Amino acid sequence: MSSRRAFLAGAAAITVVPFAAARATPAAMAAAIREVTGDAAVREGRVTLDMPPLVENGNAVPLTVSVESPMTEADHIKAIHVFNEKNPQPHVLDARLSPLNGRAQIATRIKLADSQKVVAIAETSSGEFFSASADVIVTLAACIEDIT
């Protein structure tokens, strides 16, 4: 009996501990955002981050980022960055745009390891930064399930 208990306790420790250490944190996300923005101020607005508020499967969560911009040579969106709080790494994607795009909108599907906040940041041609965030509740997490 006791050896079985010890085994179970040991197994639980092995499976749980490594991933707790490998998680990004809100602080890691803030640091990753500062790497992109530098010292520039990030303002809320102009960006729309469209994600479902509640998802069953964190392995494929649809995400659409659109930014209000005329997308002209003089005033366009140069880049869209997406970050998360609690996946193993804070980066999600970096998209490069130009006036050739005509509309500053991208869509993809991402993995979410836990219920968390996702942040989208848009960089304008004049070097300004705008942001939007979305809170997503995930019932089945991605990334951390091992193959058994």
Added chain:
Amino acid sequence: MTNVLINAPKTAKSGELIEIKALILHPMETGFRAGTNGRLIPRNIIERFVATWNQTEIFSIAFSPAIAANPFVSFFTVARQSGTVRLRWTGDEGFNVEEQIAITVG
């Protein structure tokens, strides 16, 4: 390669805004999961997607392991001249796939 799905209009008016959607089959293994032997499965992801229209880059995106398996991307572009749109995915383990579509602008 047949493991790519691209959805884009075949014809467009000059100056028209068109959406290009692309899906590619790929596991996007994060490198954070353990396999049946308890060891971590090595990371294998697509790192970069680039779209060019007649050799001019119109869009690029850098992926991270947080992109879902079988990455889907959608973006917009203004149709300027007839030609070839090339979509290229590159990533770990020498992954390099290019697909092209023809769009007629009239």
